[in-house]
Amino acid sequence: MRTALFIGRFQPFHKGHLSVIKNILKENNKVVVVIGSAEDKVSKLNPFTTKERIALIRSSLEEEKIPREKYKIIPIKDLNDRENWVSYINENLPKYDTVYTGSKLVKYCYKVWKNKTATETRPKILNIKRIGGISSTKIRAAILKKQNYKIFLPNSVAKKLKEWEIFKRLKKLNEN
Numbered sequence: 054m055r056t057a058l059f060i061g062r063f064q065p066f067h068k069g070h071l072s073v074i075k076n077i078l079k080e081n082n083k084v085v086v087v088i089g090s091a092e093d094k095v096s097k098l099n100p101f102t103t104k105e106r107i108a109l110i111r112s113s114l115e116e117e118k119i120p121r122e123k124y125k126i127i128p129i130k131d132l133n134d135r136e137n138w139v140s141y142i143n144e145n146l147p148k149y150d151t152v153y154t155g156s157k158l159v160k161y162c163y164k165v166w167k168n169k170t171a172t173e174t175r176p177k178i179l180n181i182k183r184i185g186g187i188s189s190t191k192i193r194a195a196i197l198k199k200q201n202y203k204i205f206l207p208n209s210v211a212k213k214l215k216e217w218e219i220f221k222r223l224k225k226l227n228e229n
Contacts, residue, residue, distance in 0.1 A: 055080070057151040058142075058176075060087040060159055062189070064101055065214065066109040067205050069187035071117065074124070077153055084124050085146060086110055091128030097226045100193065103128045105217070112209035139166035151177045197223050 057077045063070060063086075077084045088110075091103045101109070107126050114124060125147065132141045139162055154160060163178050187205045195202035196219055203211040 054082045055151070056083045056085060056147060056149045057081040057153055058085050058087055058146065058149045059153045060089055060156065061154075062089050062099065063106045063110060064099055064189045065192060065206070066106065066113055066210055067187050067189060067192055068207060069184040069205075070110075071113050071207055072184050073153060073181050074114070074119070075117070078119065078123055081151065082123070085149060086124060086126045087142075087146065088126065088128040090131050092130040095222075095226070100219070100223055100226055105213075109210050109213060112213065113207040116207055116209045135162050136165050136167065138162040149176055151179055153179050153181050155181045155183065193223060196220055197227060 057080070059070075059073060059077060061070065074084055074086065088103060088106050090099055093099045095102060107128065110126050127146060129142065129145060132138045134141070135158075152159065152163065160178060160180070163175070166175075192202050192205050195205075196214075199220070206214070
């Protein structure tokens with residue numbers, strides 16, 4: 054059984070993320086969606102709580118009728134120790150074969166990682182590219198400018214952001 058990791062902050066989860074997960078599941082039996090910066094308080098760069106990000110991801114995957122046994126969503130704290138970060142990931146997550154990432158930092162961490170035990174094997178690292186130029190940063194900016202951002206989001210995410218009055222939250226966070 055092949056398992057892949059997909060690591061991100063998902064601030065917010067968007068159609069690009071969803072597309073990556075669907076593609077991962079074409080090549081793997083299961084995907085572990087790793088929510089980084091899980092310990093962070095709500096801020097300008099991280100306007101969603103871990104609980105909210107889990108809800109956004111789960112509702113998107115349910116909307117796409119992706120069975121729960123095909124994915125696991127796991128929040129993880131930032132370690133701020135690049136050489137030991139991969140070992141930290143391996144200790145706190147299920148076994149995996151492949152890491153899908155577009156993050157230079159994640160790729161660097163796997164590059165400098167020194168296997169501490171014989172049981173830790175190097176996973177395959179596959180680079181993902183932005184789909185259609187979609188990014189969470191651009192989506193947050195579009196929300197603040199009152200531009201059409203919903204076209205970049207799964208319907209369930211757009212609904213939740215409206216319920217959570219995300220414009221007001223982002224405006225307040227960007228005032229400070």
